Amino acid sequence: MNKFIVGIVAALMALLPLPTRAADAIQILNVSYDPTREFYEKYNILFANFWRGKTGQEVTVRQSHSGSGKQARSVIEGLRADVVTLALAYDVDAIAQRGRRLLPLDWQQKLPNNSAPYTSTIVFLVRKGNPKQITDWDDLVRDGVAVITPNPKISGGARWSYMAAWGYALTKYGNEEKAREFVTTLYKNVPVLDTGARASTTTFVQRGIGDVLLAWENEAYLAESEFGKGKFDIIIPSLSMLAEPTVAVVEKNAVKHGAQDVARAYLEHLYSKEAQELVVSFYYRPSDPEIAAKYSERFARLKLLRIDEFGGWKEAQKKHFDDDGVFDQIYAQ
């Protein structure tokens, strides 16, 4: 409910013509998803400094955060975002397809690295000492192991987790029949299907339910550092997904606000060295190869699959998460 209110407030704020302080001061609105709030608060300061140095113009970036899919819907329905920074390309695609030419269909080619300035992956968070001896995906389908992950039909992060499990089984057994069996057994081990990544973290960390949490790598490190080292261990599976949160300029809105240059620069600057350093400090994986090399010991090496190997999000969504897809069949007896 409070997210809903934040959404309304953000929408109203976007509608209000705020008084401009200097003649050439400019504002842009960044519509993003939940776990990036802290990162973008820092990044906005960084970018404002950069932009002032470059053009002498003051820029204020306002932020709106909520579930990724919900944010995409708000933009489609008229939230005047200048840029979107969402959890998966599927949500930006939805804006491109349904949003009355808000942004071009080939938006993902406009920025380097598939428009993903930082990436992440899905790892396991287990209780201290790993009492259930969980080391890889195979252990999640054992009897008596309770797995915590949100509902992939609702949560963007959970879709990455699901696809990682699917990808693991497909790589291991080489056929879809087995992969289907694998994810079915895995989801039968899920006692609570929360509606978002943060809710699942709460279920696991605060309610003490479950033996393993499938989590964003950055959330796992946050959970570990926030609740004190010594309560949880992070387990890196042998294989996972390369999660690419994607960013795009909502060109129609930006042009209307006369902000297309600053909006583009805002996203392009995410790829700069200083921004990439910031990315690392929030436990996202940097896209810049030099920075990645510099911090290589910080991020575990594992085999990472791209969503393209499953035909992209459009295919994956249709096959797995739409009504009567593979995920629904798990629960249809």
Next chain:
Amino acid sequence: MRKFREPSVLPGFGITLGITLTYLALIVLIPLSGLFITTAGVSFDEFWKTVTSARVISAYRVSFGASFAAAFINVFFGLIVTWVLVRYKFPGKRIMDAMVDLPFALPTAVAGIALTALYAPQGWIGRYFEPLGVKIAFTPFGITIALVFVGLPFVVRTVQPVLEDMNREYEEAAVSLGATRWQTFFYVILPELTPALMTGFAMALARALGEYGSVIFIAGNMPGVSEIVPLIIITKLEQFDYTGATSIAVVMLMASFVMLFAINLLQTWSRKRRDE
């Protein structure tokens, strides 16, 4: 228009009716007709397929089942609470009276999180049930508890004024005429309260059917077991399936309307019967 008008010392029938219609249209009718317009975009077959798929059916069962159960529980205990608040004097009564309204004021998500913390297997209450093999949170039972919480004030606040206005002379007369205590309650007090109880029941039920915030945390949201209809609607929206979402919403709306209308009729009937 003249024939509609009851004689009154105050003028203004036309303008107040006009305001009423405009207000209702703006606040209720136009938003709700939006639902029907969006849904009108699909063929009937598609609509029927969406609203009768196995998962949606089981969600109706969970939503209606838990809502009815919660409303019944609230009618029973709400009556007792009201009785105590109206008929007795004791220290702390004012505070208790105010507490009844808390579920109105509290953001429901907060209630949901608090209830989950209590009833989860490791929670203060849940831990005593866990060894007995009783699971409360993450089952339809947990959903019912959340709905009892949000529905309580509706029953108490509708029954309270009626009970306060009730003449004690009737009870005294009944007893002095030789009625037993149970007879006094069932034949004198209860018929008087029935319409108010039914209103309270209807409002608690309606509130429960639409409740999302508090339920979502305690439900566990397992498809086919503890998934409520509002969650299905959110799921559809998350897939950008607007027509699917509004189709189910239309079914819920119609069902709620029919039920509320039926309860209203029952109420009128019982009031009439009592007056005769």
